[in-house]
Amino acid sequence: DAGVIQSPRHEVTEMGQEVTLRCKPISGHNSLFWYRQTMMRGLELLIYFNNNVPIDDSGMPEDRFSAKMPNASFSTLKIQPSEPRDSAVYFCASSLAGIPPGELFFGEGSRLTVL
């Protein structure tokens, strides 16, 4: 079975440009999470959706960040305009509430470098 699919795997862009990261969750999963990983701050939860509805976006750092989930099989995380401090690995994860409820399946991540 296909796991969580993220694209692009790597992106290098210049400050001020718009960045769009994409995620396809595992089919049938009803929760989707966006995390950001940096050396300094570790793994931070940015936003999560349940049944395509955003539940908690308190981790989104600024108004420059936005996330959407138009349907059960696709989500985007957009940064506009991007800044060098946004450089990080962005992970998407999905889950299906079960036992345990916190079994998240992670994608391989999108490594973003903003110059």
Added chain:
Amino acid sequence: GEDVEQSLFLSVREGDSSVINCTYTDSSSTYLYWYKQEPGAGLQLLTYIFSNMDMKQDQRLTVLLNKKDKHLSLRIADTQTGDSAIYFCAETLNQAGTALIFGKGTTLSVSS
């Protein structure tokens, strides 16, 4: 708010036991988790423990939970070079238990 603390590095020799420690803040977490991240990959669930348990054993892995002190540990017996990875402790953020807060991760380095 929720917070999970871990030491950042652990270095052991092949064949030794590794113990990774974690403290958490949310006493209402029904489950607590250990995830593993190998280089260039996402995190994978390694094991978990239900909050009414003190200990859980799964092959070479032993999880100990001290609810009074909010302390969680992961012991890996007979550590192998293939165990070299980053290990994350996690507690739950929401009532449903589906959203997780992770520690910064402990990098385990195993030398032969």
